[in-house]
Amino acid sequence: xxxxxxxxxxxxxxxxxxxxxxxxxxxxxxxxxxxxxxxxxxxxxxxxxxxxxxxxxxxxxxxxxxxxxxxxxxxxxxxxxxxxxxxxxxxxxxxxxxxxxxxxxxxxxxxxxxxxxxxxxxxxxxxxxxxxxxxxxxxxxxxxxxxxxxxxxxxxxxxxxxxxxxxxxxxxxxxxxxxxxxxxxxxxxxxxxxxxxxxxxxxxxxxxxxxxxxxxxxxxxxxxxxxxxxxxxxxxxxxxxxxxxxxxxxxxxxxxxxxxxxxxxxxxxxxxxxxxxxxxxxxxxxxxxxxxxxxxxxxxxxxxxxxxxxxxxxxxxxxxxxxxxxxxxxxxxxxxxxxxxxxxxxxxxxxxxxxxxxxxxxxxxxxxxxxxxxxxxxxxxxxxxxxxxxxxxxxxxxxxxxxxxxxxxxxxxxxxxxxxxxxxxxxxxxxxxxxxxxxxxxxxxxxxxxxxxxxxxxxxxx
Numbered sequence: 001x002x003x004x005x006x007x008x009x010x011x012x013x014x015x016x017x018x019x020x021x022x023x024x025x026x027x028x029x030x031x032x033x034x035x036x037x038x039x040x041x042x043x044x045x046x047x048x049x050x051x052x053x054x055x056x057x058x059x060x061x062x063x064x065x066x067x068x069x070x071x072x073x074x075x076x077x078x079x080x081x082x083x084x085x086x087x088x089x090x091x092x093x094x095x096x097x098x099x100x101x102x103x104x105x106x107x108x109x110x111x112x113x114x115x116x117x118x119x120x121x122x123x124x125x126x127x128x129x130x131x132x133x134x135x136x137x138x139x140x141x142x143x144x145x146x147x148x149x150x151x152x153x154x155x156x157x158x159x160x161x162x163x164x165x166x167x168x169x170x171x172x173x174x175x176x177x178x179x180x181x182x183x184x185x186x187x188x189x190x191x192x193x194x195x196x197x198x199x200x201x202x203x204x205x206x207x208x209x210x211x212x213x214x215x216x217x218x219x220x221x222x223x224x225x226x227x228x229x230x231x232x233x234x235x236x237x238x239x240x241x242x243x244x245x246x247x248x249x250x251x252x253x254x255x256x257x258x259x260x261x262x263x264x265x266x267x268x269x270x271x272x273x274x275x276x277x278x279x280x281x282x283x284x285x286x287x288x289x290x291x292x293x294x295x296x297x298x299x300x301x302x303x304x305x306x307x308x309x310x311x312x313x314x315x316x317x318x319x320x321x322x323x324x325x326x327x328x329x330x331x332x333x334x335x336x337x338x339x340x341x342x343x344x345x346x347x348x349x350x351x352x353x354x355x356x357x358x359x360x361x362x363x364x365x366x367x368x369x370x371x372x373x374x375x376x377x378x379x380x381x382x383x384x385x386x387x388x389x390x391x392x393x394x395x396x397x398x399x400x401x402x403x404x405x406x407x408x409x410x411x412x413x414x415x416x417x418x419x420x421x422x423x424x425x426x427x428x429x430x431x432x433x434x435x436x437x438x439x440x441x442x443x444x445x446x447x448x449x450x451x452x453x454x455x456x457x458x459x460x461x462x
Contacts, residue, residue, distance in 0.1 A: 036110040038088055039095035047109040047117055051170035054121050058164030065121045066129040069158045069177035070098070070136065072114040073189040082149055089146050094153070101139040103132060117174065126161035126194065133157055133192050141190045154190035156181055161194065179203055210266055212248065213259050217271055222246050224279050225444035226287070226295070228453070229415060230436050232429040235461055237454060239294035239328065240287065241437070242280040243444045244272065264300055273303045277313070281320040281327065283447055288326075290454055296328035296358060301335040305342055310349050324354035330381070332360050347376045358415070363403065380407055384418020384438070391423045401431045408432055 036043050042050075054065050072094065079087040091114060098116060102108050107119040118136065120129050141154040158180025160173050176195040184193035216222055226240035246254045263269040280295045287295060303309060317324055329350060335343040350357050358379040363386060382403055390397045400416070407414045416428045419438030428436060442453055 039092055039110050041095055041099070041108055041110045041116075043109055044111055044117075047107065047111070047119065047174070048170040050107045050119055051173060054119065055162065055164075055168060055170070055173075057121070058162060059167070062164055064123040064125065064128075064161060064163045065119065066123055066126060067160045067162070067173045067177045068118040068120065068129075068133065068136070069111070069160075069174070069181040070116040070118060070140075070155050071157075071181050071185070072140070073154045073156055073185075075114040075153075078151065086146055086149060090144060090151065090153070093144060093146065094140060097139045098136060101135050117177070123161075126159070129159065129161070133159065137190055137192065156184040156187075156189065157192045158182065158184050159192065159194050176200070206262065209254075209259060209262055210268070213246070213263065213268060216246055216248070217268070217275065221249070222272075222275065223446070224276065224283065225446055226283075226450060227437060227444040228442050228457075229296070230441050230457075232425070232433050232436050235457070237292060237457060238435055239296060240292055240450075241296040241330070241444075242276060242283075242298075244276060245444070264302060267302070269300045269302055270306070273297075273299055274312075277316060277327075281316055281322060284320070284322055284326060286447060287450075290451055292450075292454075294326050294328055294356070296330050296356075298330045298332075298360065301332070301338045301343070304329075304331060304335055304346055305338055310346060310353070313350070313355065314353065325356060328356040328358055328379075330358045330360045331377075333362070344376060351376050351378070363399075377412065379413040379415060379434075381415040381417050381437075387416050387418045387424060387428075387438075388420070390427055391421070397427065400428070400433075404428075404431045404433050 034043060034046050035041065051067070057063070058065055075087070075090070078090060091110075094114075095108075095110060095116070098118070099108055102118060103120065105121055109117050109119075111117045120132055123129055137155060137157060142152075144151040144153060158177045160176035160180060162168060162173060179199050180193045180195040183199060184191045187193060223245050224242045225245045227243055228237040229239045229241065230236065231238050244256055244260070246256075246259060248254050260269070260272075263272050277297055277299075280297050284295050287293075313327070313329075314324075317327060331343075331347070347357050356378045357376065358381055359375060359377045360381045361383045362380040363383055380403070382400060386396055386400050386403075390400050404414050413434045414432075415435040415437055416424075416433050417437045419425050419428065419436045419440045421440055424438075425436055425440055445453055
């Protein structure tokens with residue numbers, strides 16, 4: 001009997017032990033589901049729960065709240081250069097500092113990566129949140145010493161304010177704050193921006209335009225037009241520049257000023273440029289039959305610095321049986337901002353292979369006259385902003401004349417774009433400019449219209 005009782009007690013103790021152990025595991029699992037393992041902060045699951053509770057609280061009490069989306073500026077280089085372990089230690093320190101700056105009754109969560117979200121309840125107006133936002137920015141934007149590494153950090157914060165007048169979901173508030181954060185990013189480091197409805201309309205337009213552009217590429221709705229580059233002395237077309245045109249089936253012509261910057265941001269510029277290069281090489285055979293021996297194509301910094309770009313160009317001209325000297329690559333000064341040393345190495349490779357390289361929009365950005373000596377280019381194109389008033393502004397005329405003189409001394413050809421008047425053309429010829437481009441001669445033309453233009457040009461010369 002005693003043995004049976006002892007056995008029963010032993011079994012009961014074992015059951016209790018395993019039950020307690022199971023409960024601890026459940027509790028631990030619950031912690032893992034609701035809290036970030038690295039920083040110990042609540043995670044987005046807790047955020048969504050708190051937001052829904054606060055939405056109801058705001059509706060019932062006619063009071064407001066703010067959702068702040070906090071993103072560290074330039075955190076990726078820390079991970080890339082110092083390693084993820086140091087990056088994790090930085091995130092732990094940032095989380096500690098942010099938590100210490102949060103007011104009572106507020107919520108701070110780690111949203112993911114280097115992103116945090118703060119919920120500020122019980123606000124009478126969105127301006128009430130501004131001192132707290134500034135405090136959070138100051139908490140982050142100071143020096144850090146992580147295992148002997150001195151670091152300087154800042155954050156960008158986007159805010160969404162909810163007034164408690166109508167029902168709204170947690171996800172919408174987070175999305176609004178996220179949109180505002182990206183707006184703050186564009187405004188520079190250590191910056192804050194509130195969400196507004198115009199921002200959403202612009203984002204919707206951007207998404208629609210991106211999708212439409214992809215469809216245009218897939219359905220082959222894009223085409224190339226060619227704008228002549230005219231010899232300043234003879235008035236004869238020397239080469240043409242290939243320019244993308246998009247005729248939307250419903251909206252008509254969409255300006256490159258709208259879709260090219262978008263394509264650069266979304267990465268679609270890679271596909272656009274590859275198509276443009278292919279089409280320009282195909283059209284070059286028809287252009288040569290018209291007496292035009294060279295075509296220029298604009299290439300973005302993203303495309304130029306992409307591994308294998310030079311090799312792709314070499315394969316392209318082989319496939320189309322054209323000479324490298326017949327394909328001109330036009331680059332803007334932004335390539336020097338991305339990676340000046342790599343860009344110059346690639347430009348050197350192109351020049352050595354016989355490709356013509358032109359620096360477009362010269363004088364408007366990073367490069368300067370002193371930088372000309374380091375640029376391995378065949379030609380520079382002066383931006384139209386220097387040309388439009390050279391006949392009426394002596395200072396503009398002096399700048400243009402100086403650029404042309406120095407470039408010629410360094411063995412470079414010079415193109416003036418944006419020429420719209422005869423007086424401008426005559427003055428540029430007097431200054432020694434080699435080639436002219438602009439509406440005074442011709443806009444960019446469909447390939448089928450080029451022969452008529454070239455014929456009229458020949459008649460005018462003779």
